[in-house]
Amino acid sequence: MPTATLTGTMPHRSVTTEDPDRVVPLAPRIVEYLCGQCEITTTAKLHAQAPIPQLWPCRRCRTGAECTIEPDEGVELLGLPVASKLPPRKTHWEHVRDRRSDAELDQLLAARLDLLRAGKLHSAPSHR
Numbered sequence: 001m002p003t004a005t006l007t008g009t010m011p012h013r014s015v016t017t018e019d020p021d022r023v024v025p026l027a028p029r030i031v032e033y034l035c036g037q038c039e040i041t042t043t044a045k046l047h048a049q050a051p052i053p054q055l056w057p058c059r060r061c062r063t064g065a066e067c068t069i070e071p072d073e074g075v076e077l078l079g080l081p082v083a084s085k086l087p088p089r090k091t092h093w094e095h096v097r098d099r100r101s102d103a104e105l106d107q108l109l110a111a112r113l114d115l116l117r118a119g120k121l122h123s124a125p126s127h128r
Contacts, residue, residue: 033058033065041068051075 028045035042035058042059046052051072055064090098096105115121 031056032068034068035061035063035065037061037063040065 026048029048029050029052031044031046031052033042033044033056034040038058038061040058040060042056042065044056052067052069053075054067054071056067057063058065100108112121
């Protein structure tokens with residue numbers, strides 16, 4: 001029996017000359033990308049005829065991971081996340097440090113410790 005040859009392709013499928021009504025699924029091309037930041041390998045399944053981009057989003061940190069094989073020239077991945085233009089969020093402690101000086105914080109801590117030692121400030125909620 002002669003082997004079937006491909007005559008045309010559709011997305012993820014191909015048509016054979018032997019039987020034009022028979023559609024054969026194409027095997028996806030598996031490409032690995034290595035992230036330089038968290039050192040994780042991300043696997044991407046691409047269409048067999050799709051060009052291979054140089055960068056792919058890392059599955060953990062979402063930065064651009066580099067292709068481990070030779071990528072196609074001039075191909076860019078659409079929708080690669082960009083760095084946020086917003087400053088990182090401040091923690092509660094950073095907000096407190098913005099409002100009070102170290103001397104004020106030391107004074108407040110000493111006053112609270114005195115109240116706690118005198119029994120005027122409860123260390124845990126009471127269960128009645």
